[in-house]
Amino acid sequence: MVNKVNRRRALVGGAGRSFLGIFAVWVCLASLGCTTRSDRATTRFEFERAQMGLPFRLVLYTPDGATATNAAEAVWTRISDLNAILSDYEAESELSRLSRSAGTGQWIALSPDLAHVLTTAGEVSRRSTGAFDVTVGPEVQLWRRARRQRELPSPEVLARAREATGWTNLLLRHRASAWEAQLVRPGMRLDLGGIAKGYALDEAAKVLRGRNLPRFLISGSGDMVAGEPPPGESGWRIEVGVFDVTNAPPPRFVSLRNVGLATSGDTFQRAEIGGVRYSHIVNPHTGIGLTDHRLVTVIARNGMIADALSTASSVLEPKVALKLANEFQAELLILREPADSIEELASPGFRRWLNTP
Template structure:
């Protein structure tokens, strides 16, 4: 999913550097992984060190794609989906287990607003965007019968997963890329590079701040309508950020916008024109929360954020003709540049 956050130019402060900081150089590497642009910005002592670390991080993302992709029919995730309804409890890898376990935690907490079994409905609405026509109620009902987080059974003792209903399809689009971002940062830190920012199509995880800066400078873009609040500039350090919305992936049919984000409970693409930005402890949490808020709506969604330790959310939406702007209580604590 394309995102709309971007790392901006360096912001200078009158802070003295240590000799170690002065020896660091900035390096930026970009590569397409998981069908998306991944970008690594880091400070390292030399190019050889930086390049080797970036290659290791990208290699880790490529491995995760072979596990978590719902496009690759031979991925571990796809092979698991192919066992749906067969009464098989399938042993899964540590990486797939971590993602599925987190997904189910959000599904239970949100009463199904977040649901990685939503794959059949996601595919249905992909076709709707391509054909520029709404799915029929009968087809929506047919796909809904294959969806439901309670039909994904995890066994924590044996690390197995079982899909209880035939023709289920898991879709980890809301968190797989974000897990990969976090894992790329972990690889870089293992190599001693801590001043790093990794982004996967805009969702980001930051390590330590760049030299002489309070954090990595990030723009939270505004809603794409006249009169929307201007972008905020925040500083990110040892935190993650993600944004969900319908600015780029949507379809308009009969004068009504339908988002790529599908409500698993109704089977319908969301019609609320909005941008939801979350800062959280890790990238998987950040994007899991943006999706949950998008589906639940701002009132219930922000309560969900308030109940998540350390998370903060910023929501701009235009449900009708009036712009609405809401934030969770902890958003005020996110470091920001002066307007």
């Protein structure tokens, strides 16, 4: 749930790579309570668009519909441009071209966007000792096939995929005013699924702030970036911690302002193989989907860090994940189900974001 003004639920859970359909906009008129007495020139607008194969949603406050529509189109254009750079699905994306250079010994010049994402990914990989790893592409491809076929990959096939991974095999260097990358091992394939969405949300927020539109919430599946809150509110009220197990603790709400939030879990994307529940999230150290059923929520200074930390925290032991979050000055909530019990762990500062009715 977003804000009290809007009674529809936010796009807060994994929705897979589904296409929402045509562009839509809803205008909430001032007479219906979308503005306050001190801010009557600002009206709430909502937009949805499928981007990066995911449903994106934008809520913003502007003086008029034309301003809102123009801002939304600028946001969608920026995200679409980033998809052409960061996608591992698009054969001619910059990322895919970089992956095709694997094993050649070539240093490939990077655009500023790809360089920023890869350098940030490298830092998270280093601090998480590889729990977050954008070179996991061959393992992810193999695991997608295993989920479709409901059959684990053979040890031999898995070993070949793992030979083409490893975050230390992605080399980065800064030359003059540009970054370059080299993929050391043949067959390497980069997958930015655990970080690109968060960066796209950050860039969307930058577009809006650049237009002097500070009041917004933009979300893409389970990730979001919040700007200034709606008029008269202290923050954007977001529901988190919806755990799909019996006797789960009740969901709670956080109040967000100028931060990023990301969630990771297998509530919507999982597979049962041989009686074992596997997540779509791959452990880079094994090449197999996670079997530790957990739901992770991260609040960080921006969407990219929140996105990457939520993936890493799904792989790491909970206490190690809490330490990692602290290194990035982020807050973390983990709900997990070891055996038949429910375990909850939260960073010390997570409580200050909680919002009670």
